[in-house]
Amino acid sequence: MSKRNTQLRRHAISNLVNDKGEVSVEELSNKFETSEVTIRKDLASLEKNGQLLRRYGGAIALPKEVINDELTKKVSVRKSELAKSAANLIRDHNRLVIDSGSTTAALIEQLNHKRGLVVMTNSLHVANALNELENEPTLLMTGGTWDTHSESFQGQVAESVLRSYDFDQLFIGADGIDLSRGTTTFNELVGLSKVMAEVCREVIVMIESDKIGRKIPNLELGWDSIDILVTDRDIKSEHKQEIEALGITVICA
Numbered sequence: 001m002s003k004r005n006t007q008l009r010r011h012a013i014s015n016l017v018n019d020k021g022e023v024s025v026e027e028l029s030n031k032f033e034t035s036e037v038t039i040r041k042d043l044a045s046l047e048k049n050g051q052l053l054r055r056y057g058g059a060i061a062l063p064k065e066v067i068n069d070e071l072t073k074k075v076s077v078r079k080s081e082l083a084k085s086a087a088n089l090i091r092d093h094n095r096l097v098i099d100s101g102s103t104t105a106a107l108i109e110q111l112n113h114k115r116g117l118v119v120m121t122n123s124l125h126v127a128n129a130l131n132e133l134e135n136e137p138t139l140l141m142t143g144g145t146w147d148t149h150s151e152s153f154q155g156q157v158a159e160s161v162l163r164s165y166d167f168d169q170l171f172i173g174a175d176g177i178d179l180s181r182g183t184t185t186f187n188e189l190v191g192l193s194k195v196m197a198e199v200c201r202e203v204i205v206m207i208e209s210d211k212i213g214r215k216i217p218n219l220e221l222g223w224d225s226i227d228i229l230v231t232d233r234d235i236k237s238e239h240k241q242e243i244e245a246l247g248i249t250v251i252c253a
Helices: 003-018 026-033 036-048 069-087 124-133 154-164 189-199 237-244
Strands: 021-023 051-055 058-060 095-098 118-121 136-140 145-147 152-154 167-174 175-176 182-185 200-206 218-222 229-230 251-252
Touching: 003 026, 003 036, 003 058, 021 218, 026 036, 026 058, 036 051, 036 058, 069 200, 069 229, 069 251, 118 124, 124 136, 145 229, 145 237, 152 154, 152 189, 154 189, 167 189, 189 200, 189 218
Parallel strands: 095 118, 095 167, 118 136, 167 200, 200 229, 229 251
Antiparallel strands: 021 058, 051 058, 145 152, 175 182, 182 218
16 A cells, blocks of 8 residues: 555544544444554554544544644644753763654754764664764664554564663653653553663653653553653652652753
């Protein structure tokens, strides 16, 4: 199927979800006469672009208050500001791991003035963006099993490749922050994140402040694995104090 057909189908799926409020993978597969695997990829891409929310077996529309241009612009600017603050932590010739995700991907355009970087990633999107940089950092890929939900490589092969190296810094996002436990995620595949943290001397979490306090079941990284939290200035003062009391450096972009 051509890229244009994929874009048209995803546009139609987005409209259908907004009209109905909720749709199932089976329903979409039948309607668009394509496999459920393809539909799940569509939903993962649409969720990543902020057009819907995935739920078990399907997807739901975003809350109405979220769907407006001003908020979209604000989120985009906020990710950029987080990326600028995170990039200030990187020195020339550092060896980095950059995890998949839209927040960490925003970091790439801030790296063009850094020299001699070595970057490992499990994300094709991040890899392609790194490959476009004029300073040509050394690019390493984890390989592994492709996970359609996170659009990244996961699994034992990826973990084994990571353990073959050592790195200075890990830049990783999260779906939420549990103030009592650490970073949390909707994705049940958290093994690679833990290995990423193990092979890096410094772990930097990049996350927007509105995700702090979210209750999500899957613990990704405990506080004992995290060194720095980069967030925005809208973080609640009590949240900042609580995280800092754990020995975590909090940087507000």
